[in-house]
Amino acid sequence: MTTKKTIALAIALWAVAVLAIIIASLFMKVTNERNLVKRHINTIKSFWLAEAAVSESFANFPNSVSPTTIGQEQGCPPEATCSYQATVDLIPSSDPDHKYYTINANGQVTLPGGLPLESDLLITVQTESPDASNFQHAIESNGDITTKGSVDIDGSENPYAELNFSSFFTATQEQIKESADHLYDENNFSEPVDGITWVEVSSGGELKTAGNLQGTGILIVNGDCHMSGTENFEGIIYVIGGLTITGTVDINGSVLSGSETNIDTELKGNPTVSYDQTAIEEALSSLGYSSKAVVAWQQML
Numbered sequence: 208m209t210t211k212k213t214i215a216l217a218i219a220l221w222a223v224a225v226l227a228i229i230i231a232s233l234f235m236k237v238t239n240e241r242n243l244v245k246r247h248i249n250t251i252k253s254f255w256l257a258e259a260a261v262s263e264s265f266a267n268f269p270n271s272v273s274p275t276t277i278g279q280e281q282g283c284p285p286e287a288t289c290s291y292q293a294t295v296d297l298i299p300s301s302d303p304d305h306k307y308y309t310i311n312a313n314g315q316v317t318l319p320g321g322l323p324l325e326s327d328l329l330i331t332v333q334t335e336s337p338d339a340s341n342f343q344h345a346i347e348s349n350g351d352i353t354t355k356g357s358v359d360i361d362g363s364e365n366p367y368a369e370l371n372f373s374s375f376f377t378a379t380q381e382q383i384k385e386s387a388d389h390l391y392d393e394n395n396f397s398e399p400v401d402g403i404t405w406v407e408v409s410s411g412g413e414l415k416t417a418g419n420l421q422g423t424g425i426l427i428v429n430g431d432c433h434m435s436g437t438e439n440f441e442g443i444i445y446v447i448g449g450l451t452i453t454g455t456v457d458i459n460g461s462v463l464s465g466s467e468t469n470i471d472t473e474l475k476g477n478p479t480v481s482y483d484q485t486a487i488e489e490a491l492s493s494l495g496y497s498s499k500a501v502v503a504w505q506q507m508l
Contacts, residue, residue: 249287250324253289253314253326254314254506256277257314259291260314261310265499269334275290275291276290277290287317288315289315290314305333312328314326331501331502331503332499332501332502333499337378339487339488342460343365344362344482345361345364347365347463348368348450348471349370349464350472352364352366353474354474358476358477359479359480372445383405384429386403387404388401388493392406393430398422400421404422404425407429407430408429413430413431413432414428416432416433422438423440425442425445425493425494429447430446434453436454436456437454437455439458442459444460447465449466449471457479457481
């Protein structure tokens with residue numbers, strides 16, 4: 208009897224041990240799978256962080272992105288450290304019309320007591336600068352150019368021209384507006400006017416620049432514009448609408464006026480418009496990298 212009890216007890220203990228091993232194995236498997244899922248999720252987050260670094264460097268091109276840490280409210284896991292950074296480098300090239308840069312972006316998620324989970328992206332960017340030869344006239348308009356009074360135009364006129372904004376600046380209106388140094392509307396327009404100045408005119412409104420305006424660079428008016436007073440401007444003026452110039456306005460560079468409909472450009476009084484290629488080239492330098500395109504994308508392993 209004692210032998211049978213001993214055997215039964217041994218079998219029971221063996222069964223308990225086997226069951227414990229099975230349960231422990233299942234627990235370890237579930238734990239490992241859970242950790243693998245967490246690791247996969249955090250690896251994806253590190254990839255998103257690397258993409259955030261690319262996006263930020265592209266928006267502030269060609270500046271690098273210094274190490275930036277994000278918090279839990281921005282998606283970083285609790286008790287983890289999340290960061291991203293990017294470096295931008297010029298690639299030596301013999302292409303006179305384009306420049307090429309690399310963006311080396313890194314995203315990193317570090318959990319407590321663990322090695323960092325990293326993602327690295329290598330992006331190649333091609334840039335194109337506008338050509339000053341696109342601007343060949345002192346004044347261009349998609350309508351007629353009428354003059355009254357003592358108007359002085361030093362350079363050629365180009366009425367009824369087919370003006371295309373993007374072909375002049377190798378960038379869309381939205382891209383130029385986003386990169387503008389100054390954003391105004393017709394009610395708060397004032398100095399400074401340098402670099403890239405964008406004026407957004409409301410529907411039915413008109414920008415009136417009366418006074419003693421001194422400006423340089425690129426002035427873009429998205430709407431109708433009336434320039435008057437005693438003003439001096441060096442660079443490019445592009446009016447996406449109707450343009451009237453009166454008073455003593457002195458412009459050196461190039462003036463363009465055009466919209467979806469043919470609107471006449473009118474000059475009267477004592478304005479002077481002089482074609483100046485040097486002023487145009489200096490104005491276009493304000494754009495820097497107005498045209499950027501990703502030509503290669505690679506995830507580094």
